[in-house]
Amino acid sequence: MSARTFIFKVDCPPERVTALAFGLATDTFVQILTKAEAKNWPVHETKIASVHLSARPVVMDDAATTSFGIIDRLAALTTTKDLSRDEVIEFKPILDKMSSVVNNTNADVILSTGSTESRFTAELLNEAESIARKASRRSFGHVTGTIDKLVLQPDKGNRSIGLVDHLTGLRVTAVFDGALDRSVNALHTGSVVDIKGFIRSNSDKSLHLDAEDIEKIKKRHHQPVNSDDLEGILDIELPDGLNSVNIIRTLRDGDASPARKGDD
Missing domain, CATH: 2.40.50.140 (Nucleic acid-binding proteins)
Structure with missing residues (x-):
């Protein structure tokens, strides 16, 4: 059995946990697990007095390690001095859902995969939304x-x-x-x-x-061209009795240019 557990909490008093708030929180919890390719993890614990949800893999294999890595990258947004635009865009669907939870409960969302907790505040989520809005300018x-x-x-x-x-x-x-x-x-x-x-x-x-x-x-294929295909393309009138070789030899030897047909 795996010892590492993903915990999702909404830090609010019980009276703020309405049916809507709980639904939003549960939806966000599932969205994070889906992003981490871990939506099939068994739910380990559920507390409704506030909102406390947890899940963990049956075995800690390579796939589970990868999933925790994605969750850890999401959690790391809370400790980053300057939010990365690329990561904000990558996690935007989750951050949008977190914003709905925070706005509905007026409380922070807390993630944990070990001994430390990562707190998503309204201020942090608003900053992420501003970054995503600027990045959405596209053509x-x-x-x-x-x-x-x-x-x-x-x-x-x-x-x-x-x-x-x-x-x-x-x-x-x-x-x-x-x-x-x-x-x-x-x-x-x-x-x-x-x-x-x-x-x-x-x-x-x-x-x-x-x-x-x-x-x-579709890639276009052209048939190779041979000398017969070129015949007649250039209509060069040569002097009587001379071919191209004779003309080149005459020009090379410095003789006067051979007269063309019709020249005086």
Whole structure:
């Protein structure tokens, strides 16, 4: 049995735990476990007097370690001096739900995966919302490039395409929803695609694209050209009795330029 437990608490007196508040808290608890790919962990403890929920894996295997790593990254937002825009965007759905809990109960949300607690206050969540709002300024456009990374894991909610934009040379990560699964099933690394959607710049100068349309570009193949194909393309009138070799030899030897037909 695993000894490590994920604990979610709302630090409020019992009278503030309305049915709505408890529903919001439970929804946020599930959202965090879903993000950590741990929604199948057994619920270990539930206390309704305030709100105290906990879950832990049956065994502490590699998957559980990865899940706790994601939860720990979320919890670390409470101790970071400057919130990372990328992490705020990554955890935005959870932070939005936390804001609903905090606004409804006027209390902090507390996470714990060990001996220390991480406290999400209204001030912290408002700062995160401000960062996310600024990052949401994006434009609609498209990129064309060759796929070098393709992730399609519908059961885990992981859908992304990695490529380098042929025009700008910038790294692009395109994410998409289930509506485009059929189009993506026909793709593979090496496929050339044109992806349309909303684009925003990341702090590392790469691009993030929320795809709305993905089109595979067919590679064009041209038949090689031989000398027969070139015959007649250039209509060069040569002097009588001379071919191209004679003309080059004459010019090289410094003789006067041979007269063309019709010259006086």
